[in-house]
Amino acid sequence: MTAPLAFYFNWNTIPDELHPRVIREFLDHGIEDLVFINPVMESVLANPSRKDFYLGLAERMGVRFIGMHSPYGKTFDLSLIEPDRKPLMIQDHVKALETCAEFGSKTYTMHLGTYPYAAQNVKLEQLREHIVEALEKLLPEAERLGVVIAIENGFSANDSAEELLYYINHFNHPYLGVCYDTGHAHIVTPYPWKKREKYHPHVINNWIEPAFQECPNSIDLLQPHIVTCHIHDNSGYADQHGMPFDGTLPWEDLMPKLFNCPRMLEYQTEVSYTEGKIWCGEALSNRGGYSINHHVQVFRKLGFSW
C-alpha cells in the first residue's frame, strides 16, 4: 500500500491560534498528511486570505493538506438545476480545483447531490443530464490542473454505486474517478442481521422512485475506479462517521480490497470527533469525542503505516 493516508480533523471548530498545536499532536504521531475538509474549502472560496492562512500553516508546520473535499449541498452539488446558480457553482469548483493543485492534493471529492431528487422531485434521468453537463465543464479544468475529480457514493438513489458507474463509463476519463465512502456503502449493504425498520429516516427518505434498494457489493463494483476513499464506521443504519471498530463494518473483509484499488491516490479518514447527539442519531464516540491518539492507533490497526 503506497498511497498516503490523510487524517481528518474538524479544523473549522478550533481557533486559528490552536491549529499549530493540533498539527503538532498529529506530527508527534508521525502524521504529515491532513484532509482539507469542505468547511475549510468553503471558507477559502468566500475569503482568499483563508487560503493564505492554510498555505502558511502547511509550510511552517511541514504538513500537507490533501484529499480535498468540495463544498457540497444544494448550492454546490453536481446535480444543481437552478440556471442562475449553475455558472457560479462551476466557477466555485474551478477555484476549488485550483486550490487543490496549489496544495498538492491529487483528488477532489464531489457529491452528485440528492437535493433535487429527494426535495424537488427531479427524476433520475433528468438529474443525470445536469450532472453530465457539470462534469463536461469541470473535467477539462481538472485535467489542466492535474487533479482527479472523485465522485462519492452515498446512500441515496442518485449516488448509488450503479449511478456512479454510469458517469464513470459515460466519460471514461482519466481525471474522473470514485471516492469510495466506507460508511455510506455499509449503510446500503444488506446483511442477514439488518432489520429494515431500523434504518434512519434520512436513508429511507432519500429513495423515492425507486424505493430504497440495498447494494451488496459496492466495493467490487467500484474498485477499479477508486482514487480516494473516506474511511469511517457506523451501525449500518445511519451515517454516524464513527471510528472503525466502533460500528458494524467488517473491516477484515474490506481492508484488503481497499489496499488493492489499482487507481488509488490518497486515503482519507473521515471520522467525526463529535460526541453525543448528532444529526443522524447518537454518535459512536466516547465522552468528549474521539482523541487524535485513538484515531491514529485505530488506523494503524487497520493496516496503515507511515
Add this chain to the structure above:
Amino acid sequence: MTAPLCYNYPWHALPDSLYPRVAREYLDYGVDTFVFSDPLIKACIADPERLSFLRCFTRRMGVKFVATHSPFGSTYDLNIPEAERRPVMLKDHVRAMAISAEFGAKTYTMHVGAYHHCTKHIPVQDLRPNAIASLEYLLPYAEKLGIVIAVENSFEPTNSAKEVYDLVKQFDSSPAIGVCYDTGHAHFMAPYPWKKREKYASYQNNSWWENGIIEEANALETLQDYVVTTHIHDNTGYSDLHSMPFDGTIDWDELMPKLFNCPRILEHQTEINFSDGSGWAGQALAPTGGYSIKSQVETFRKLGFN
C-alpha cells in the same frame, strides 16, 4: 512513588467547547488528574459561572483538578506591602483555597513575591514581615480545609531556596505549611562549572539589582524535608523557559530519585509552557507548533511516573 502526577495544560486559552476534547486526549493516555492553574482559579474566584462550568466538566468527564497554583503577581504575592490591597488579597486566597479543597486539591502553591523587590526596589528585609503576616493569616484556614500551603522557590532574592526555607521553618508547628520545589527555578539559580554568568537572561540581572546574581547550590537538599509538591520543567540554566524535561540541561537522572524520595510529597506537577517561539523568558525550546500532549505524557513516563 505513590504521590500522583498532575498534568498542567493551558485550559484558560481554550474555548469551553474544546475542554472535553482535550480531556479525552489525556484520558486516552490514562491521565485524569490536572493542575488547577492560576488563571483557572482566578476565574473561579471572580465568576461563579466559571466555577460551575468546571464543576460540571470534571464530573462529566471524570477528571480531577488538584494541585492548585494560587493567583500570583504584584497583587497576590505573600509579601505585597500595599495596606489597602492586603485584606482583599488574603480573602481571595482563602476563597481560592476553599475552592481547591472542594475539588480535592491537597496543596496550594504560593509565591513569596518578586515584584516589589525587583521592580520597586524595596529591600528584602522590609518585605519579609509581610510574607510572615500573610502566612499567619492563611495557615489556620489551610489547616481547617485540609490543604497544605506550598511556598515555591524561585529565582529572585526574595524567593531563593534559603529565603523560602527560612520562611517556612518559622511555621514548623503547622501541618499546613510546606514547599513547592520548582525544578526549573532551582536549575536557573544553580552554579555549574559550565555556566557563564554573561549568558543569564537580562531579567535575572535586573532582579538581582542590589548585589548582583547570587547563585544557589543544593536547593533541593535545603528544602527536601518540606517539599509537598513539585513543579517539573526544564531550561537551559539561563532563563525560566518552562520546557519539557530533556529539552534543557537539568540532569534528570540525578534529580528524579531525590524528588521521588521527598518524605512529605503529596502531589507532583508538570509545569510546561506548551508554546513555541519567543516568549517573555526567551526563545522557547518547544518544537514548531509547541509541545503536544503525547510528548508531555511520554516524557513524564520516561521520567519514571506511571
